[in-house]
Amino acid sequence: MDHDTMRRATAEFFGTFWLTFGGCGAAVLSAAFPELGIGFLGVAFAFGLTVLTMAYAVGHISGGHFNPAVTLGLWSSHRCATRHVLPYIMAQVFGAVLAAGALYGIASGKVGWIPNGFASNGYGDLSPGKYGLAACLVTEFLTTFFFLFIIIGTTSKGAAVGFAGIPIGFALVLIHLISIPVTNTSVNPARSTGPALIAGGEYMAQLWLFWLAPIAGAMGAGALARWLYEPADIVETTVVEKQAAVSG
Numbered sequence: 001m002d003h004d005t006m007r008r009a010t011a012e013f014f015g016t017f018w019l020t021f022g023g024c025g026a027a028v029l030s031a032a033f034p035e036l037g038i039g040f041l042g043v044a045f046a047f048g049l050t051v052l053t054m055a056y057a058v059g060h061i062s063g064g065h066f067n068p069a070v071t072l073g074l075w076s077s078h079r080c081a082t083r084h085v086l087p088y089i090m091a092q093v094f095g096a097v098l099a100a101g102a103l104y105g106i107a108s109g110k111v112g113w114i115p116n117g118f119a120s121n122g123y124g125d126l127s128p129g130k131y132g133l134a135a136c137l138v139t140e141f142l143t144t145f146f147f148l149f150i151i152i153g154t155t156s157k158g159a160a161v162g163f164a165g166i167p168i169g170f171a172l173v174l175i176h177l178i179s180i181p182v183t184n185t186s187v188n189p190a191r192s193t194g195p196a197l198i199a200g201g202e203y204m205a206q207l208w209l210f211w212l213a214p215i216a217g218a219m220g221a222g223a224l225a226r227w228l229y230e231p232a233d234i235v236e237t238t239v240v241e242k243q244a245a246v247s248g
Contacts, residue, residue, distance in 0.1 A: 001087060008084060009091040011058035015066040016095035018054050020194050023047035024119040025103050027184075044176035047185070052169030059165065067188040068092055068211075073148040073218030077225040092190040100194030120195040120203040121186045121210045129181040136183045137213050143175045144187040144217035152225045186210040187217075 001009070026046030030038045038046075055064040063080065065071045068089040074080040080088075100118075107113055117126065123136035131139075150171045154164035172187075179185045186192045192210035196203045 005084060005087050008062040009087040011062035012065060012088050013091040013095040015054040015058050015062070015064060016092040016190050017099040019047070019050040019066050019188070020096040020099035020191050021103055022050040023191065024100065024195055025106075027119040028103060028107050040177065040180050043180065044173045047176050048169040048171075048173035051172050052165050055165035055168065062088070064165075066092060066190075067214075068190055069144050069188060069214035069218035070148065070151065072215050073144075073222040074152070076219040076222030077152055079152070079222075079225075089190075093193055096190035096194035097197060098194075100198050104198050115198060117184070117203065118195045118199040119184065120199040121184045121192045122203055122206050123183065123209060124206075126202055126206060127182060128184055131182045133209070137209060139179050139182045140186055140210065140213035141217040141220075143179055143185075144214040145221045147171055147175060147187055148218045148221035149224070152221065152229070156225075156229050183210070187214050189214055 023043065023046050026038060027043045030046075031040070031043050051064075051066065054066060058064065063074070065074065065080075065088060071080055071085055071088045071092070075082065075085050104115070104118070107115070107118075120126070123131060123133045127136060151164075151168055153159065154167050175187055176185045179187075189211040192207060196207045196210075
């Protein structure tokens with residue numbers, strides 16, 4: 001792995017670690033905290049804020065994917081180099097797994113704490129609202145499709161330079177507000193893998209859906225982008241890279 005790819009993968013590791021630790025940490029530690037629990041709304045904003053903050057912290061290094069589905073969706077739209085795909089995905093999964101482990105170490109420090117689902121994703125009996133497989137698959141496909149559509153659109157030629165991290169972060173908030181009751185919201189295979197490894201059992205058995213549906217939705221959005229946007233717009237670039245180019 002060359003130096004540039006190593007730098008990029010390291011940025012993806014830290015970005016995905018923060019997303020998983022911050023978002024899932026809000027769900028595990030704070031969502032139902034006695035009397036002052038932040039609930040679904042707080043968890044939704046926690047996930048959005050992790051992406052927003054890391055987009056500006058390391059987005060200029062790697063592009064700020066923090067999600068295997070985003071990497072593959074951008075690759076399918078010709079906005080991510082093939083040589084970066086595997087290192088990015090490996091770094092993202094590793095970051096999410098380590099973040100879940102760190103979160104488990106913190107949460108288990110409370111006397112009498114029971115992990116339960118540990119912010120994992122699921123369908124059927126493991127769905128927060130007991131939604132079936134088909135409903136969960138469609139939800140994950142559509143929400144990831146639109147997440148990528150927003151990412152690509154807001155970082156394309158003609159979009160407001162330097163501000164795309166804001167709608168992308170808020171898009172993730174909205175996605176969580178829609179789908180937490182359905183699947184506990186994935187749209188990110190790495191984020192799903194870390195907690196599932198802790199929860200184990202049936203959550204691991206259902207993990208396939210939270211790789212398949214987000215990746216399919218993201219790559220579908222990428223394919224649409226190749227047709228919808230002008231060819232000159234579909235280049236490997238990012239919100240923060242654009243901002244850096246303008247500021248000199």
